[in-house]
Amino acid sequence: MKPDDKKIMDIIYRNEDHWRKKKKRSEDYQTTDAVIDLNTTKELKRLQDRGFISSITGTIASGKESGVFLAELGSEGEQHCKAFSIESPIVVKIFRTGTLNFKQMIRYINGDRRFHKYSKKTRRIINLWVEKEYKNLHRSSLAEINVPKPILVKKNILLMELLGKKGKPYPLLRYTPSAFTKSTLDRILNQTRLLFQQANLVHADLSPFNILIGEEKPYLIDMSQSVLTSHPRALEFLKRDLTNILSFFSKKGLEVPDKKELFDEVTKDFSDKNLFL
Ligand SMILES: Nc1ncnc2c1ncn2[C@@H]1O[C@H](COP(=O)(O)OP(=O)(O)OP(=O)(O)O)[C@@H](O)[C@H]1O
């Protein structure tokens, strides 16, 4: 067990009355760079009490801005997930409230008509950022893009489907040399095109670190920064996404399509009228 696993389990299963007995101190409610601050612990506990999750069983990734964990569904969670064909274990992504980059977040929130009016309070923006990932995943799944189906969002916690087999997450494209092929490239580009044309979204952080390689297909993950095609910088972000993918596969020795032609193909039916989508 990694130290982070140990820490998170300890925190979650610590004496439940911890915060009830303790006199509230303002720093408990401030953001912290730990994955789990007191507020997060409370929310996790609530999800447990409501039967949404029964336990956190391991860590998938622990990065700068989030911790991604495996969890077993509780009875309520199982009921809810049945309708979407999602089974245990699921993924719990917890956004680290202390290390999120606000300037960066605002850049992707401003200009998104789903969030035209919002409070500038730190906590509120963090929650909005998490909600944004939920909404983007939801929109993408409805358009049948290969993404994890979102289950629930609660403050800085997002529950979603595990992309993996037998409880083991699929690997990242970056570390899967068997996927450095023309067929994977074509599938990723096709997903990017569908995302734009069917879900009216641009991923905006597409890279070999945000693509998982499933048994038959690539999946796009990590969508909090994704924007609607009506966002004023959507086309700029799309260009960047395409450049990242093409240059990755080109460095792997593959012949890749022309960037300009690809961009024109993806955006071919895009016009001002789409700005209201
Ligand atoms: N639904 C999922 N199924 C399987 N693995 C996942 C899923 N979501 C995330 N992961 C794994 O967790 C890692 C981190 O997730 P993600 O990319 O969404 O977070 P992040 O915002 O990039 O985190 P950080 O900034 O902390 O690196 C991914 O690289 C992937 O390996």
Ligand SMILES: [Mg+2]
């Ligand atoms: Mg990522």
